[in-house]
Amino acid sequence: MVDNKKILLCLILRQHVNPLSRFFQQPFALPLSSDLFEDDSLPIHLDIGSARGRFLIDMAKMNKDWNHLGIEIRELLVIAAEKERKELDLNNIKFLFCNANISLLDWLESLNHDQLQRVSIQFPDPWFKRRHFKRRVLQPDLLTSIAKALSPSRELFIQSDIYEVIQSMIVVIEESNFFKRIIYGESEWLYENPYDVCSERELYVLNQEKKVYRAMFQRNLVQCSS
Numbered sequence: 410m411v412d413n414k415k416i417l418l419c420l421i422l423r424q425h426v427n428p429l430s431r432f433f434q435q436p437f438a439l440p441l442s443s444d445l446f447e448d449d450s451l452p453i454h455l456d457i458g459s460a461r462g463r464f465l466i467d468m469a470k471m472n473k474d475w476n477h478l479g480i481e482i483r484e485l486l487v488i489a490a491e492k493e494r495k496e497l498d499l500n501n502i503k504f505l506f507c508n509a510n511i512s513l514l515d516w517l518e519s520l521n522h523d524q525l526q527r528v529s530i531q532f533p534d535p536w537f538k539r540r541h542f543k544r545r546v547l548q549p550d551l552l553t554s555i556a557k558a559l560s561p562s563r564e565l566f567i568q569s570d571i572y573e574v575i576q577s578m579i580v581v582i583e584e585s586n587f588f589k590r591i592i593y594g595e596s597e598w599l600y601e602n603p604y605d606v607c608s609e610r611e612l613y614v615l616n617q618e619k620k621v622y623r624a625m626f627q628r629n630l631v632q633c634s635s
């Protein structure tokens with residue numbers, strides 16, 4: 410028998426939300442990193458758009474000497490990811506519900522020097538239409554806040570299966586002047602995932618034998634004005 414409740418839940422979990430709606434434009438005060446992690450002295454890997462959190466949970470299991478924070482705008486996904494985190498009794502990872510473009514900026518500013526060392530944005534929602542550009546997650550203000558929090562040589566990793574989406578992120582990053590793109594041999598694209606852990610969307614795309622565009626950036630020495 411078809412489980413209608415499961416189908417309904419799947420549909421709700423898959424639904425995009427509009428980050429520009431009034432509700433998602435309200436700021437949430439995010440807890441300080443000292444209230445999130447057992448050992449606040451560890452470097453942080455921030456994953457923006459963490460969805461159900463499987464990528465970050467696997468990273469947290471493998472990298473006990475890092476803290477991991479997943480930011481996600483769909484609350485049900487955060488609840489599910491947090492449930493799994495608690496069941497696994499992992500103290501070096503946390504998932505928070507918010508619109509990254511609104512609520513993450515103050516949190517980034519609150520970090521200690523060189524505490525944030527890695528940022529990943531993987532397969533962000535493809536808002537294709539030009540008039541929907543403002544719904545895309547990597548906006549210039551968020552990028553500037555990330556750049557302010559990262560020390561020179563710390564990394565920003567992005568990937569997508571949609572060329573237009575990754576290209577528009579690259580334009581935002583390159584126009585900021587705060588990052589240097591890492592070139593691998595002849596190619597500017599990274600052939601493999603650098604963390605040996607695939608995100609959920611990445612696995613789905615790879616199973617379909619579609620191309621994944623991956624780019625790695627390092628924070629350069631250019632100072633951000635305060």
Ligand SMILES: C[S@@+](CC[C@H](N)C(=O)[O-])C[C@H]1O[C@@H](n2cnc3c(N)ncnc32)[C@H](O)[C@@H]1O
Nearest residue numbers: 458460481482508509531532533534608609610
């Ligand atoms: C296509 S999914 C990819 C999920 C995951 N990164 C992966 O690779 O499997 C993109 C995720 O980003 C989230 N997202 C989009 N805009 C966001 C925003 N402004 N703040 C936080 N999360 C956002 C979406 O809700 C969605 O879960």
